[in-house]
Amino acid sequence: MSQYAYLAQWKEEINRGPGAVYLTIADALALSIRKGDLREGDRLPPQRTIAEYLGANLTTVTRAFAEARRRGLIDATVGRGTFVRVGAGESHWRHTGPAVVDLTMNLPPIPQDPPLQRIIQSDIAAILKQQDLNTLMSYRVTGGTLEERQLGAKWIAPVIGHRRTDEILVAPGAQSALAAIVSTHTQPGDVIVTDRIAYPGIRTIAAQLDLILVGVDSDKDGMMPGQLDQICAEHHPRLLYCIPTIHNPTTATMPLQRRMDILKIAQHHHLHIIEDDPYSLLMDSPLPALASLDHGRVSYVATLAKTLSPGLRTAYIALPSADMTRRVAAAIRAIALTNAGLLSALTERWMQTEQAHTILHAIRKELRVRQAIARKVLGEEHCMNPDGPHVWLKLPDWWGSADFVAYARRRGLALVPSTVFTISGEPPQRARIALGSAPDVASLEESLHGVLSVLQHKRSPGFADIV
Known part of the structure; x- marks a missing residue:
């Protein structure tokens, strides 16, 4: 546990603190960041490891991590782990807003109006009432x-x-x-x-x-x-x-x-x-x-x-x-x-009732708002289409695509490097940002400000070995 020496300080805080343990852990995490024991982009140990070291219940540690995310201190992504967020040591990140999101998947944003979850629930119920279940669950x-x-x-x-x-x-x-x-x-x-x-x-x-x-x-x-x-x-x-x-x-x-x-x-x-x-x-x-x-x-x-x-x-x-x-x-x-039968029935219903067009119009509107936010935050020099779901980010001379994305990932921002798209020759100094996967425009704008801060960071010569 020597590589996690800061956990010893967390244990001391728990032993002498009269308050709720999960809040003490979140406070101790914040203190470790302020003191520099934890740096932006550092990966935290698994929650089970922390619970065992601290002698705490796993549920308590999970609750502490949720509180830390609420404060803007950490970000967790399935398959990658939990990281100290970019700017976690700065006061402007300490708020109750949504966490930085994964910007790799080119998805249409889920519209709030019309309410997609309610529509799906209602339409699936109607389909199950009107159609034979054996047919829906069989091969098409x-x-x-x-x-x-x-x-x-x-x-x-x-x-x-x-x-x-x-x-x-x-x-x-x-x-x-x-x-x-x-x-x-x-x-x-x-x-x-x-x-x-x-x-x-x-x-x-x-x-x-x-x-x-x-x-x-x-x-x-x-x-x-x-x-x-x-x-x-x-x-x-x-x-x-x-x-x-x-x-x-x-x-x-x-x-x-x-x-x-x-x-x-x-x-x-x-x-x-x-x-x-x-x-x-x-x-x-x-x-x-x-x-x-x-x-x-x-x-x-x-x-x-x-x-x-x-x-x-x-x-x-x-x-x-x-x-x-x-x-x-x-x-x-x-x-x-x-x-798949049930999904086909839902799609067919949306096409027949024109619900598909209603959802499409809402997604068009939302993507245009998100593109405008991206242009405002990132500037005009990047490749964008006002109707599209992504940005082809232009990188400064000091950033190669793979290094830029690796550095961003250490700070809790997931982007796609140009190497993924390159068929032959040298990859361009670019990265792709998907705008649709953020749950709302507020979290997207916060994430894009994080991208901008990484974009403006001049890496040190020693960073070339980060992959």
Whole structure:
């Protein structure tokens, strides 16, 4: 226990303190921070270890940690442990506001109006009353029922236009949809061309299927057509994977002319395109999807995970033909079989009653507020889209991406480094901040101020060995 010498002082405080033990522990923790025995970013021992050393009940230590979090002294994240918070020794952190949150997951914020929890409870109760439980809890039709596919076609119509139902599939999430489409078009050793800074999910699929990824550089308008043309001539890829609207992570959105240029190159090289479109419906007036501009060349995937909730486990796929629909449906069956019955029933109900659009409008509004807060706190020099769920943070010269994120993590802030997104070459000096996972705008703003303080910190030369 020598590495936890400050615990001896905590024990003394408990022995001579007449007050509640949990408050004494929280006070002792605060004192250790003020004295410098504990520094910002230090990991605390497990609660059970502390309880054993202090001779206290585990519940008492848990209560003490809850009090310390309430005071803004510590932050706990499942799987990482409990850390002393950035600025815990400064008075401005000592308040009852929410703790710094994990900023890694690109989730839509849970709206307060309409009240999502109450809606889910009410709608699930109605579904259980109206539908047969055996059917709800059994296996579903792979690719969705006719009604589900019709509703899916209507949901994505503002972006891709009208589609026949036999060209639409419902999948249990975008990742399984993408994997199914890729597996349908490729064999081991084939090349997929994508952005050099790309969504990590395509890397996972390529690794699993033994495919080669080749990256194309981007500018403010997205993938650069000239370089794409050169790479296609050199590598003869089977597929092009791209996110044309609010790219993850760069936030770039291809203007119409860039979309036409990309399609022209794909046509010249007989290249099939997978268009991953998680974010278009977050915009009031989205640009036409590639799938609407070249019906026969593009397989289109839109997930509800980014526009409503990942908890629905639903993505809609639009394919060039009924034959391709059958082939991709067979791949989905092999990978994930089918969607979950109860979640499918909830999604279908929301689509039928227009509740999905009500929730979508609330999420759009909330994300715009959060983007405005991010711009106010962090400044204008970072890549942002006012309708998007994330920020592509530009780092100062003294920060590499991995070091910056490691340093932020030591201070209780979880971000994603550019190394996670980099297909080839040097990772840019960037990190991604997800704005949707914070429970409310107050905790988001507090977290972003924490990011700003780390951003402005000039690391010492000795920090290079922190990973």
